[in-house]
Amino acid sequence: MNMLRFKLYAYRNRLVPMCVLMIIPYLVFAPQAPWWANAIGLPLVLVCGVLLFVHVLPMPPANRRATDDSRLSDAEILKMRRNTEPASQQLIQRWAQVTRDSKLQLEEVDQHVTEVMSHAESAVVEIGRRFVEVTRKTRRQVELAVGLLSSTGGVDEAEKKDSLTDYIRASDALLKSLGGQLAALSDQLAALSARQEAVREESKRVDGALDQLAALASEIRVLALDSGRRGNAADNRAFVEMTDRVRALSLTADDSSRAIRKTLEDIKTQARSTDDAIRAIATQARDAGRKSTDQIDELTSATLQKSEEVNGALGEIGALGERIQDDINKIIIELQFQDITQQKLQKLKAPMLSELASSWLAMFEETRAFNRKLGTGAEAPAEMTATGRFRVSLKNSPETPQPAPAAASEPAAPRRDGDGSAKVELF
Amino acid sequence: MAHILVVDDSTTMRQMVAFTLTSAGHEVVEVPDGNQALATAKTKKFDLVITDVNMPGMNGIDLVQSLRALPDCKFIPILVLTTEAGAELKQKGKNAGATGWIVKPFNPEVLLETLKKVL
Numbered sequence: 001m002n003m004l005r006f007k008l009y010a011y012r013n014r015l016v017p018m019c020v021l022m023i024i025p026y027l028v029f030a031p032q033a034p035w036w037a038n039a040i041g042l043p044l045v046l047v048c049g050v051l052l053f054v055h056v057l058p059m060p061p062a063n064r065r066a067t068d069d070s071r072l073s074d075a076e077i078l079k080m081r082r083n084t085e086p087a088s089q090q091l092i093q094r095w096a097q098v099t100r101d102s103k104l105q106l107e108e109v110d111q112h113v114t115e116v117m118s119h120a121e122s123a124v125v126e127i128g129r130r131f132v133e134v135t136r137k138t139r140r141q142v143e144l145a146v147g148l149l150s151s152t153g154g155v156d157e158a159e160k161k162d163s164l165t166d167y168i169r170a171s172d173a174l175l176k177s178l179g180g181q182l183a184a185l186s187d188q189l190a191a192l193s194a195r196q197e198a199v200r201e202e203s204k205r206v207d208g209a210l211d212q213l214a215a216l217a218s219e220i221r222v223l224a225l226d227s228g229r230r231g232n233a234a235d236n237r238a239f240v241e242m243t244d245r246v247r248a249l250s251l252t253a254d255d256s257s258r259a260i261r262k263t264l265e266d267i268k269t270q271a272r273s274t275d276d277a278i279r280a281i282a283t284q285a286r287d288a289g290r291k292s293t294d295q296i297d298e299l300t301s302a303t304l305q306k307s308e309e310v311n312g313a314l315g316e317i318g319a320l321g322e323r324i325q326d327d328i329n330k331i332i333i334e335l336q337f338q339d340i341t342q343q344k345l346q347k348l349k350a351p352m353l354s355e356l357a358s359s360w361l362a363m364f365e366e367t368r369a370f371n372r373k374l375g376t377g378a379e380a381p382a383e384m385t386a387t388g389r390f391r392v393s394l395k396n397s398p399e400t401p402q403p404a405p406a407a408a409s410e411p412a413a414p415r416r417d418g419d420g421s422a423k424v425e426l427f
Numbered sequence: 428m429a430h431i432l433v434v435d436d437s438t439t440m441r442q443m444v445a446f447t448l449t450s451a452g453h454e455v456v457e458v459p460d461g462n463q464a465l466a467t468a469k470t471k472k473f474d475l476v477i478t479d480v481n482m483p484g485m486n487g488i489d490l491v492q493s494l495r496a497l498p499d500c501k502f503i504p505i506l507v508l509t510t511e512a513g514a515e516l517k518q519k520g521k522n523a524g525a526t527g528w529i530v531k532p533f534n535p536e537v538l539l540e541t542l543k544k545v546l
Contacts, residue, residue: 121438121439124439125438125439125442128438128439128442128443128446129442132442132446135446135450136450139450328535329534329535329536332443332446332447332532332535333532333533333534335439335443336439336440336443336531336532336533337532338439339437339439339440339443340510340531340532342437343437343481343510347481423512423529423530423533423537424527424528424529424530424537424541425517425527425528425529426526426527426528426541426544426545427520427521427525427526427527427528
């Protein structure tokens, strides 16, 4: 029976032409033959056709193929091809073994993929967190550095804080002002000294006047003495007393003149020493002012130069900060690629790998059940059919593995243009 | 400074968006799905919402539609930030009331420029 089925399958494309060729001669002669000859001839033609098909037509070629089990010899394969049932059983057993192994492997792969995705997600989250912290700190550093030399604060002028350069310039202006004030003080001291000189000159003139007064007093005293002598000679007592008083007054005026002269001398001495002191102070103040102005100029120049250098370095830091920002943007884009890839893997894993595993499981169960039927020789005919050339497959298997359909919500493949500028659309 | 609600089921993506926005001086609230976003939007006012499309629970398009039904969110800009670039889905987003559509991966500078345009 199996041989007949095998031949029927192998020659299925030739059956119709063969029948037509056998029937044509009969159809030619049948209209002319009597009815009883037709009644006998028609069954005989059919019987002859069957006998010819079964016993005369050769078996189809059963050479070894690449898909055959290498452990089997050619003779065993030929034998199995002629008797398809044991071959089918062995194929199904192998299929069952393969599906069992594949199912276990799929479960293992699924577990590994889940673990990898979990690790990748936690790693990306941690990297992202650390990255955010690092960039935040870097940005703060740059802001602080740049803030040293640049105005900060609000937009309003009143709220703005001065930069380091502003402070240096203000300090320079203050020091210069101090130098100027020292110079002014020196000038004032010089003027004071001049006034002291004028006082000394005035003292000299007073001294001259005192000399004249002393000379006058002496002359008055001589005149009073002379008048007293004459009055004494004339015995004019009252006149003599008056001349004595005039002489006494003259002596008193002379003493006063001397006292004034002495006071003037003291004043002149003090004025001279004060003048010397003022001159010395003025000279020192002028020298100090000039020297400090020179030093301030030098210091300010050096400080400003350093400030300019720092400003340049901070400008470079700012430029580096911008480049760091670009790098950060690129890292953000790359992290997004990583995340998108992970999401894609997640969405592909759920429907595809799970469906594949369940399909393999169903196929495994179906194959085992079918194998059991074949092994026990169940009454139901084996639902095995040959498909293609000498292949064995399950007929109408409900769980025939099919490629998993693409998930409806499968994300678009990430495009690595890295730009993103043309991907914004405002409605 | 704007108050921005960021909705995305991916922690990494939320972090990236939040980092970009906070660096620009904005205040960001992050939520992982549409339902939580809707609940948050009912309790707090936002100047802008940025949402993903494919999320568990309520998806981004439904979220946009639900947000537009809220009185406080009727006129605020809502940007969709997603890997999806299909014209049909974009049209759905537009019909739901989205203000703009940005395809991932986004460039932070482009995102900030877009924010300036819509705010």
